[in-house]
Amino acid sequence: MKKFRWVSVLAASALFLGACGSDSSSQGEEGVESVTWKLGHLADENHIWHKTAEEFASLVEEKTDGSITINIYPSNSLGGETDTINAISSGTADMVISGETLQNWAPKAALMATPYAFRDLEHVQAVVDGEIGQEIADEINEKAGLTPLYYHTRAPRNLTSTEKIETPADLAGFSMRVPNVPLFLNAWEAAGAKPQVMDFNEVFTGIQQGVINGQENPVDLIQSGALYEVQNYVNRTEHVYSWIYVLVGNKQWEAISDEQRAAVEEAAAEAQAFGEKLYEEEISKIEAALEEEGMEFVDVDQDAFREAMVPAVESFLSEEQLDLYNRILETE
Numbered sequence: 001m002k003k004f005r006w007v008s009v010l011a012a013s014a015l016f017l018g019a020c021g022s023d024s025s026s027q028g029e030e031g032v033e034s035v036t037w038k039l040g041h042l043a044d045e046n047h048i049w050h051k052t053a054e055e056f057a058s059l060v061e062e063k064t065d066g067s068i069t070i071n072i073y074p075s076n077s078l079g080g081e082t083d084t085i086n087a088i089s090s091g092t093a094d095m096v097i098s099g100e101t102l103q104n105w106a107p108k109a110a111l112m113a114t115p116y117a118f119r120d121l122e123h124v125q126a127v128v129d130g131e132i133g134q135e136i137a138d139e140i141n142e143k144a145g146l147t148p149l150y151y152h153t154r155a156p157r158n159l160t161s162t163e164k165i166e167t168p169a170d171l172a173g174f175s176m177r178v179p180n181v182p183l184f185l186n187a188w189e190a191a192g193a194k195p196q197v198m199d200f201n202e203v204f205t206g207i208q209q210g211v212i213n214g215q216e217n218p219v220d221l222i223q224s225g226a227l228y229e230v231q232n233y234v235n236r237t238e239h240v241y242s243w244i245y246v247l248v249g250n251k252q253w254e255a256i257s258d259e260q261r262a263a264v265e266e267a268a269a270e271a272q273a274f275g276e277k278l279y280e281e282e283i284s285k286i287e288a289a290l291e292e293e294g295m296e297f298v299d300v301d302q303d304a305f306r307e308a309m310v311p312a313v314e315s316f317l318s319e320e321q322l323d324l325y326n327r328i329l330e331t332e
Contacts (some may be wrong), residue, residue: 025042032260036069037252039095040078040087042200044200044224044291047280049097049152050074052275053246056150059267064260069082069274080199082180085252088249089145096146096250099244100181104142108136110317111324113242115309118328121153121241127331128243132324137245146247149220149253149264150272154239155218155291160231162213165298168192168308177203177215183316188216189241190312191305216240219286227295238304 039057043049050072057070078084078093087093111117111132118124127133128151128294137148159165159262165174171192178184178195187196198206200221206212207230214231222234246268254262291297315326 011141014208016156025167029267032065034069035065035252035256036071037094037248038071038073038078038092039097039246040073040076040084042076042081043074043096043097043221045074046277047074047224047304048220048275049244051278052152052271053097053276054059056246056267056271057286059270063263063267064164065086067235067284068136068256068260068264076199080201081173085144085146088252091251094250095246097152097246098146099242099246101148102140102144102182102245103126103180103181103183106136106139106142107318107321108139109144110181110183110243110321111328113181113240114183114317114328115304117313117325118241121332124153124241124243125330127315130331132331135324136325140245141250144279145250146245146275147250147253148245148247151243151245152252152272152273152275153279154242155246155279155286157216157218157240157242158214158222159235159237159239160214160222160227161233161235162207162231164233164296164298165214165235166298171231174214175212175213177206183313184216186311186312191308201223207231219283222295223286228290228295231295233296233298234290235300236302237300238302239309241303306311 024326037055041049041053053072060068060070063106079094081098082104083100084093084096088096100109102109102112118127119176140146140148159176160274161174165171168191173194175194176188177198179200180197185195185197196212198212203212203215204227207214207227213293215227216237216239219234222228226286287297314325
């Protein structure tokens with residue numbers, strides 16, 4: 001397991017900054033600060049992210065001798081992803097699971113989930129564990145004020161709908177939800193859809209009430225959001241392979257001791273290995289479960305979707321982002 005350099009970026013000694021995050025800290029018997037971190041994410045309690053976060057929290061508590069406690073808030077119970085990131089900055093939350101949404105602070109994060117940039121999950125891992133991934137993590141640290149601890153690779157994003165969608169021509173009049181990612185808006189508009197930004201916790205009701213006709217996400221979130229109750233098809237656009245970080249606020253990270261940081265890093269590496277094993281076990285089961293719930297997986301003309309989206313992607317990216325995008329394409 002690779003030990004990530006970016007969890008050590010802020011590992012120099014720092015003064016304790018009062019109340020760490022949202023909960024007060026206390027002085028342990030041997031002078032070790034005890035802190036409680038709040039971790040918010042959008043998935044439900046059965047999701048891979050949540051199960052891995054529980055393992056991480058347990059490892060952190062064990063390795064810090066109970067001086068760091070992580071309380072986990074699934075299903076956007078701390079607020080949406082953007083809200084939680086803002087709450088970390090203001091000190092009312094401490095941790096978040098986030099990916100391409102971070103581009104709203106750190107532009108290079110757009111490349112974490114650029115349509116048709118990654119061939120498969122092996123390509124994703126080669127990028128995130130290499131120089132490009134380091135550049136993205138460093139910018140998130142500097143501009144978003146968040147320190148990546150570990151990451152999850154994600155199943156490809158697919159489009160769900162109530163009617164089959166096999167080519168971009170089928171998107172005429174199709175209103176769909178996308179996350180708060182400007183690049184996604186441009187790509188889906190270029191493909192012919194009518195995308196709109198919406199928090200994930202509003203998607204089920206939005207489909208049910210006819211506000212939107214569909215959405216795009218990996219199968220684990222399709223299941224987590226119970227979208228099989230309101231959508232009939234998973235159209236295999238596979239337009240995005242990506243990864244997502246588990247992050248802690250820089251101020252919270254600086255506020256703990258060197259020993260505590262080392263213990264958290266060790267727990268993060270073990271949690272990532274746990275999450276990777278869980279992913280391998282769960283994704284095929286999730287697809288089967290969605291089929292049992294009545295969803296049909298539809299093969300689509302991926303080349304047609306790629307041809308529709310890529311020019312919009314390239315025109316949207318800044319010169320710096322485009323350089324990173326081309327380097328990703330060239331990564332073996």
